[in-house]
Amino acid sequence: MTVWDRPEPPSRPAPLDRERIVAAAIALADEGGLEAVSLRKVAARLDAGPMRLYGYISTKQELFDLMVDEVHAEILPEEQPGDWREALRSHAHRTRMATLRHHWFADLLGGRPALGPNALAVTEAQLAALDGLADLDTVVRAAETISSYVIGAIRREIAGLRAERATGLSEHDWQRAFGPHVSRMLATGRFPMLAKFVHDGTDTDAATSFATGLEWVLDAVAAKLSRPSP
Incomplete structure (x- = not known):
């Protein structure tokens, strides 16, 4: 029970x-x-x-389960957007914002499905957004693909924030502290693509990076959903 x-x-x-x-x-x-x-x-x-x-x-695990479900209440949309992309985009951003409020939530994302009423309602909303757009297996794979991106991107962002807190160095401070080492390594010529990225790449903030990657994933899912079944 x-x-x-x-x-x-x-x-x-x-x-x-x-x-x-x-x-x-x-x-x-x-x-x-x-x-x-x-x-x-x-x-x-x-x-x-x-x-x-x-x-x-x-048990402590039951307590964690209840905590996870409480955060899912923050993720659950008040109303479901009609467009599937907007529904899943909104879910992704709501999940990110909830995790930024509760960093520990990143440690409990993924793994076995959360079974609390709020978590089940969130999953229902995700699947309902895709309902009728493809066969059931494709719908489930699409939802899993988007979820995998969201969880991975969020965990990476939270890991960076934890590193800042642990070291006391902001991202800018860290880059400045380790810049001389990176410059020496790039000067060897062994890492041409890294050098191109460091010197010519565009630096983006976490929110922009998350949103851009999400749109790419949604584009890929849209292409799969529009493909006729074999």
Whole structure:
């Protein structure tokens, strides 16, 4: 039985419910990452005994599942756009913005499907946007392709932000600090394409890079959807 199927115990002697528990856990994760979350720390934030939480949540994994589903509520669109590209574009950007608010969410993206009601509603909206545009297998592969890009791009961006926080160096500061080493390596002539990229490439911010890559993926999916079935 999943945590969503299991009823909550009576809220006594002090008010407590899964909603408050999850909110406290998300606050801890926002402050210090998933490693900052434990049932003991959540209980302390709620001024409750740790054993009381086990009436609502059996394991730390269940707590993570509930946290993930709560963030999916931020991703779920208020209304479904009529155009499939706009629907999936909106989903991608909403996922990115939710992850920028909750960096720990990147660590729990991908893998086995999330099964909470909000996560299932998000998946339903993605598939519904593509419904009728191709056979079911093609629709599922299209959704998976877009999702793979979104997850990969978001994880890369969050990794960069974590590196900045860990080192105290912004991207500009890091480039300046390691610039002399890169220049020496490029001067050897062993990396002509890298040299061309460094000297002539266009530097774009994370939001622009994400949006551009997403449009390329949507173009590729559109081409596949418009191709007649064999």
